[in-house]
Amino acid sequence: MSRAAAILCPDPPHTGDAVNASDDIDLDRIQDAAARIAPHAHVTPVMGSASLDRLAAASLFFKAEHLQRSGAFKFRGACNAVFSLDPAQAAQGVVTQSSGNHGAAIALACRLRGIPATVVVPRNAAAVKLAAIRDFGARIVPCEFDQHDRDRVTARVLAEQGGQLIHPFDDPRVIAGQGTAAFELLHQAAALDAVVAPVSGGGLLSGTLVAVKAINPAIEVFGAEPEGASDAFQSLRQGLRITDMLPNTICDGLRAHLSIRTFGILSRRCDGILLASDAEVRAAMRLIFERMKQVVEPSGAVALAAVLRERERFAGRRVGILLSGGNLDLSGVFPQAPHADEDAAFA
Numbered sequence: 001m002s003r004a005a006a007i008l009c010p011d012p013p014h015t016g017d018a019v020n021a022s023d024d025i026d027l028d029r030i031q032d033a034a035a036r037i038a039p040h041a042h043v044t045p046v047m048g049s050a051s052l053d054r055l056a057a058a059s060l061f062f063k064a065e066h067l068q069r070s071g072a073f074k075f076r077g078a079c080n081a082v083f084s085l086d087p088a089q090a091a092q093g094v095v096t097q098s099s100g101n102h103g104a105a106i107a108l109a110c111r112l113r114g115i116p117a118t119v120v121v122p123r124n125a126a127a128v129k130l131a132a133i134r135d136f137g138a139r140i141v142p143c144e145f146d147q148h149d150r151d152r153v154t155a156r157v158l159a160e161q162g163g164q165l166i167h168p169f170d171d172p173r174v175i176a177g178q179g180t181a182a183f184e185l186l187h188q189a190a191a192l193d194a195v196v197a198p199v200s201g202g203g204l205l206s207g208t209l210v211a212v213k214a215i216n217p218a219i220e221v222f223g224a225e226p227e228g229a230s231d232a233f234q235s236l237r238q239g240l241r242i243t244d245m246l247p248n249t250i251c252d253g254l255r256a257h258l259s260i261r262t263f264g265i266l267s268r269r270c271d272g273i274l275l276a277s278d279a280e281v282r283a284a285m286r287l288i289f290e291r292m293k294q295v296v297e298p299s300g301a302v303a304l305a306a307v308l309r310e311r312e313r314f315a316g317r318r319v320g321i322l323l324s325g326g327n328l329d330l331s332g333v334f335p336q337a338p339h340a341d342e343d344a345a346f347a
């Protein structure tokens with residue numbers, strides 16, 4: 001992927017892949033979600049860094065979702081979905097599939113609601129994320145890496161034990177919950193010109209688009225994606241949902257494909273997808289660590305990486321950046337140090 005080919009949702013999509021379907025998520029739904037999760041979720045801070053502003057030649061406003069409960073914005077959508085269940089549904093428990101952050105968020109939300117959770121997790125999931133799912137009390141069912149096996153095992157679990165399926169991104173309750181992060185950001189940081197959020201399955205970006213464009217359509221909203229998993233970029237460019245790309249990136253939270261629903265929302269509202277290489281993601285993680293003293297995981301740093309690559313685009317502007325998660329596996333950094341109780345790390 002060339003650096004020059006960094007962006008854009010140019011022409012209207014030309015397929016019938018539901019891009020014209022109504023997205024049944026609006027600002028009211030996001031405000032409802034904000035009220036529903038308020039007793040449980042943190043209002044995360046918005047941080048700034050004078051030295052990163054100088055580097056980007058822009059004013060950057062970092063929404064610190066790595067400080068959200070369970071260590072990622074995912075708690076917002078999971079919490080909204082779990083607390084939206086009526087008592088009869090809740091009594092059945094929740095089933096989901098996740099490579100990590102959504103699974104931990106569902107596990108925590110179910111623990112708070114006092115109901116059982118089962119998470120179907122690919123065998124190559126990051127150890128730190130697996131530990132969080134387990135320590136929040138969910139049952140873990142392993143599956144293979146590919147989406148086909150994830151779906152097969154999830155269907156088997158649902159058939160065997162029943163339960164309510166809460167998909168990591170293809171669910172209006174989840175998307176509305178994820179939209180509360182940008183909703184908060186716009187109340188915390190005035191007069192933004194643009195907002196940049198990572199994109200994988202597109203739940204976070206969809207919720208961000210709905211919230212931001214409803215509040216102020218003049219604010220540009222971009223997705224940020226690793227070059228090695230650029231299916232959203234390709235999908236919007238071609239007007240066709242790409243689902244056969246094999247991801248190759250250190251961003252372990254950004255390896256899913258858009259769903260029909262999220263592709264539709266992005267196609268109608270997104271101002272573009274920005275790309276970053278894994279090397280640029282690493283550099284962004286290091287900058288966030290050194291200049292802001294914050295720990296973010298690779299998927300959480302991709303938006304800054306993309307903004308720094310696109311300096312000319314953002315120069316002189318006020319830009320909101322979603323630091324989406326902080327669940328970094330530190331075993332390589334501290335090989336000798338014993339692992340502390342994960343409950344403390346995810347409180």
Ligand SMILES: Cc1ncc(COP(=O)(O)O)c(C=O)c1O
Binds near residue numbers: 101
């Ligand atoms: C830290 C982090 N950022 C961003 C994303 C992307 O979220 P979505 O799948 O809603 O696009 C994920 C998904 O797992 C994630 O874990």
